[in-house]
Structures are given as C-alpha cells and as structure tokens.
Amino acid sequence: MEKTFKVLNRLVSLNTIEKYAIGDAMGAMFYAEPVSTFDLDIFVILPRLESGLITLSPLYTCLSDMGYMPEGECVLIEGIPVQFLPAYNALVEEALEHAVEKKYNQTCTNVFTAEYLVAIAVQTGRGKDRARVRLLLDEAEIDMPVLENMLHRFLLTQRWEEWKQ
C-alpha cells in the first residue's frame, strides 16, 4: 500500500496530476472499520491541456512508462487496482480542495474528510453509499453543522432527510 501511495505522490511531483485524494471505501477506512473492497478510488485534479481539454491519457501514459498497466477500468499499481476519477462536479472539486493529509507508515497521502465522504456518498446515492454513510455516522467523528451546510449548498438535503429515516 505504501508503495502505491509513493507512486501517487510521484505523479503529483511530475505534475501529471495536480492533486489527488482517496475516496469511497478506502477513504472511509481512515475513519471507520475496514469493509471489503477491491479497488482504490483516487479522485484527481488533472492539469488542463492547452486545448482546454481534460484527459486521462497523459496520466495513463506516465503510469505505463513507469511499468503500471491498465487492467479494465483500473491501473494495477504495486498490486492494487487503482481507479482514477477526475473531479466530476463541484462537490468533488471542493472535497479535493479540502482533502487532509494522512500518513501510512512513513508516506503521506491525501484523503477526503469524513464530512465530504458522507456528502459524496449521499450525492452518489447507491445502496453501498447508503451503507457507507451509516458506517461513518456510527464510527467517525462527523462535524454535523459542517456536513449539513455542505448538504444544503449542494442541494442534497432532501435525500439526506430520506436516508436519516
């Protein structure tokens, strides 16, 4: 795992990605009990090309040059299938801006805060997201005013109220 984080940090130092943060199940694991998952979801801000386009191609090329090949939707990095997800909306962009640094042994990495993990799960809205929200609410220290403000700003209050019932 540490080797995978080192590769991610290397991608930042090479400016192949501007910023990254761990999200979804592996992100939630920083705050809650471990739950089985089979990929590492990495949310990224990519450098904008001269054309204004945002594409994963330079990232995949860089990883390929480093010897890490795509495998389905993921790239296998040091034994871990990593799925790179470009920030796809304002909530994810904001979550990336506010990502926090965590250490894995001697290596630093970036993770979404627990509040953003909950908000993104509410927004995504699948069954497994609902389970993750329940897990985080039970086990993580959630700043409820911060979360409720976030949910209000991103128009997620209605689903939040439904899920709370």
Next chain:
Amino acid sequence: METVVWNIQNCFDAKNKRRHELALLPYENKFEILLILQKMTAPLMQTHGKNVHPWTITR
C-alpha cells in the same frame, strides 16, 4: 424471556464495541484486515459473477 433479551442486548453491545475498536485501529492494521476480508469475500462474489480478486501485495 427477560434473560434472553438481556443476552441478545449484550451481544449487540459487544459487537458495537468491537466495531468502534476496529474503527480506531491504525490504517496499516485496517489494511491487513482488508486483505483477509478480500480473501474471504472474493470467492463468494466470484460465484455471483463478479470479477474480483484479492490484492497481491509485494512487501
């Protein structure tokens, strides 16, 4: 009946306590648990047609 309810409540409380203890573990330890969970769940998921494989980590 009261004893049975009391025992069940004890089980729930113990399980809840254990989950909170797991949540407080260092990430490195949680990662080791995850690798065990993957080995346990992958065969089940594969029988349901999911293409999942436990991670092979080089140390």
